[in-house]
Amino acid sequence: MSFPDPITVFRLEAGELLEQIEAGLLDLGRNLDDRDLVDAVFRGLHTLKGSGAMFGFDALAAFTHHCETAFDQVRKGEVPATQELVAAVLEARDQMRLLVETPNGEHGAESERLLAVLHQAVKAAGGGEAAAPVDTPVKAGEQKKPAGRKRYTLLFRLPVNAMANGTNPLGLLDELRELGDCKVIADRASIPPLEKLVPTNLHVGWRVELVTERPRSDIDDVFIFVMDDMELSVSEEDLDTAPVVEVKPQVQPVAPAIAAAPAAAPVSKAEKAPVQDVRANARGQENVRVPAERLDELMDRVGELVIAQSRLYQLATSSVDIGLRAVSEDIERLSGELRDTMMVLRMVPITQLFGRFRRLIHDLARETGKQIELVTEGESTEVDKGVIERLADPLVHLVRNSCDHGLETAEERIAAGKSPVGRITLAARQSGGEVTITIVDDGRGIDRSRVRAKAESSGIITPNTQLSDQELLQLIFQPGFSTAAQVTNLSGRGVGMDVVKKSVEALRGTINVVSNPGAGSEVSLAIPLTLAIIDGLLVRVGSGRYVIPLAAVEECLELSIEEDLRSRGRSFISLRDSLVPFIRLRDLFLTGTKPDPFQKVVVISTGSERVGLVVDQIIGDHQTVIKSMSKLHQDVATFSGATILGDGNVALILDVAHLVAAGQHQEAHMRAAG
Structure with missing residues (x-):
């Protein structure tokens, strides 16, 4: 049996803790009086410090201790939470x-x-040094009075898998010893015989008698990051007055074996009484952590299975063996279900991507001096994890560009009759096999005259070039293009938007820009939901076969020879009282063969734009395993990838966005000529 590397497990859990801490701090920055948020941040810092020390990350534990102590003062009401303190801890x-x-x-x-910086923020808030020792806590409005000595009797048992998950019980005992005079008795009654002993399991429980002047909350803090899964009961006795015993169990008391262990002091009846468990002690494994590389490898295997199933289907259809056909149908059904299950495993909510921008907006607001509000919509939309990872950088560029170029300062916004707080909206919605992500700002909009002047001065276009509004706005994605008057930390070098365009095109996506002067801009990214396996429509053009992504197909029509001849020179078909341009793939691919008697038109679309593709034959739907094009073919814009058919031949996957753009450009050119 192989066990995961404890350091790797710690780093994964530390990453989750840091994300929780950041989210809590950002929420706290908007509501400084929220005590629950203060407690949540403190617990995160305390857990990170304790886990870091447990795994030998001493520098992390020492550094985090200062932040924890600062928030401990906030938690106890000694200092208020301030924006400066939140920014320092961020x-x-x-x-x-x-x-x-x-x-x-x-x-x-x-x-x-x-x-x-942290200590200065704490002092400015009215507190002492962030790392100063903390005395017995005093609630706000109460006078501090000498604390009396108390005897706490603790019975606790950690989960069996505690050590395998990285929890060191000796560290907890050491923390208890630091609180006062401590007597520890181990309960070994649950240790199994040697032949049944699992070395990584924890079978020992503990009875601890602690005499201290520290409050009960300090004991709770020792167990703060294992409290949910452990068994713990605590009894309390005031040693400076008449004996008073109080039982405050957090969860189900420890098994009777601990109570039967030798004890230096009698245990009260209340301590032995059964207590209702308020937490699920054995929750079961709700989630399993799997490395992303294993998912990628599994997806590759599923892709190969789909290709093998396609070959089996072709063999079965050409055979008279009924048994072979039945097996082929079963394999097709099972491989389809496996593919769908695999796709679901790879899907993650886009909130994982949007959540990163809360911190970015916070930092940009402080850096630019602008007041910026982030609004997110459609966070539950699910996208392939590979798409999420590759969308992060493009979205960062777009958000930074909106904050720097789009949003005005508070003074400018007030003068324009707007709210002093600028708004950035990140939204996601699913439409068919695509997800559309929009970045909207309510700023000044794009100055088209400046864009044209900059493009002409940079040699991107020649003076007096006729461009549509969308073509003019698309110039901002040209390499080296920037309308910034000077280079800043945020923009001005003309590389960010170029990176956005290349990254989105690499995802087989499209970019659309809409801007209204004085009202803001909207950038829309249309991205495929997945990059691995898609449903495709297999067609034939001449002797070659091609795949059209099925999500982009609207309908299929028949184009007779007469209609084909009538449309020569104009390349339009009438579709429900509207003209749709079409492209003859035979001419585009230079097949050199004669057209079939009854050609077909496959109408495809991206958003509101449509174009028809004339093909010789529609073969049928096809589960398409996408294979990347070689470096020698990266400049061939008509195709976005390739796939292997059931007979072992290769079929190219058409780039829908490029073909639609070509069709629309052809339409605009013909309308201008007419």
């Missing part, structure tokens, strides 16, 4: 990530700088 959170990823790096100077 910046420190980035340093924590570095300490997790590269614990042996040279981070000392930067850590000291960040701690100085």
Whole structure:
């Protein structure tokens, strides 16, 4: 049996904790009086510190301790939460990530700088040093009074898999010893015989008698990041007055074997009484953490299975063996179900992508001095994880561009009759086999005259070139194009939008820009839901076979020889009182063969734009496993990839976006000529 590397597991869990801490800080920045958010951030910092120390990340634990102590003061009402404190801990959170990823790096100077900023923020809020020792907590409005000594009797047992998950029980006992005089008794009654012993399982429970002046909350803090899954009961006795016993079990008391262990002091009846479990002690495995590489490998295997199934189907259809056909149908059904299941496994909600921009907007607002609000819509829309990963950088460029170029300062917005707070809206919606992501700002809009002037001065277009509004707006995606008056940390070098266009095209997606002067701009990205396997329509043009993504197909029509001859020179068909341009793929691919007597027109669309593709034969639907084109064919814009057919031959996958754009350009050219 192989076990996961504990350090790798810790880094994964630390990444999740850091995301939770960041989300809590960003929420707290909008509502500084929310005590639940303060507690959530404190718990995250406490867990990260404890786990870091447990796994040998001492620099991380020491650095995080300062942030934890600062929030402990906020939690206890000693200092208020302020924007400066939130910003300081957010910046420190980035340093924590570095300490997790590269614990042996040279981070000392930067850590000291960040701690100085943190301490200054705490002092400005009216507190002491962030790392100063914290005395017994005093609630707001109460007077501090000397604390009396108390004896706490703790009975606790961790989950059997606690050590395998990275929890060191000895560390918990050490933390209890730091609180006062501590006597620890191990309960070994549940240890199985040697032949049944699993070395990674934890079978020992503990009885702890603690005499201290520290409050009960300090004991709870020791178990704060294992509380949900453990068994714990606590009894309390005031040693400075008459004995008073109070039982406050967090969860189900420990098994009777612990109560039967030798004890130095009698256990009260209340301590032995059964207590209703308020948490699910054995939750079961709701989630399984799987490396992304394994999912990718599994998807490759499913793709090969789909290709093999296609070959089997062709053999079965040409055979008279009924049994072979039945097996082929079963394999086709099972491979289809497996494919659909695999696709679901790869799908993740786009909120994982949108969530990153809360921090970006926060930082951009501080950097530019603008007031910016982020609104997200359609966070539950699911997209292939590969698409999510490759969309992150393009969206960062677009959001930064909207904040820098689009949104005005508060003074300019007020003068224009707008709210002083600029708004950036990130929205996602699914339509067929595509997901459309829009980035909308309510800023000044795109100055078309500046775009044209910059394009002409850069030699991108010649003076007096006739361009449609969309073609003019698309110039902002040209390499080296920028309308910024000066280079800043945010923009001005003319590389960001070029990267966006290339990245989106690499995803077989399209970009559309709409801008209204004074009202803002909207950039829409239409991206396929998945990059691995798609449903396609297999067609024949001449002697070659091609695949059209089925999600883009609207309908299929027949084009007779007479209609083909009548349309020569204009390439339009009438479709329900509207003219749709079409492209003869035979001419485009230079097949050199005669057309079939009854050609077909496949009408495809992207958004509101449509174009027809004239083919010789529609073969049928086809499960298409997408294979990337070689580097020698990267400049062939008509095709987005290739696939292997059941007979072993290769079919090229048509790039729908490119063909629709070519058809629309052809239509505009003909209308201008007419």
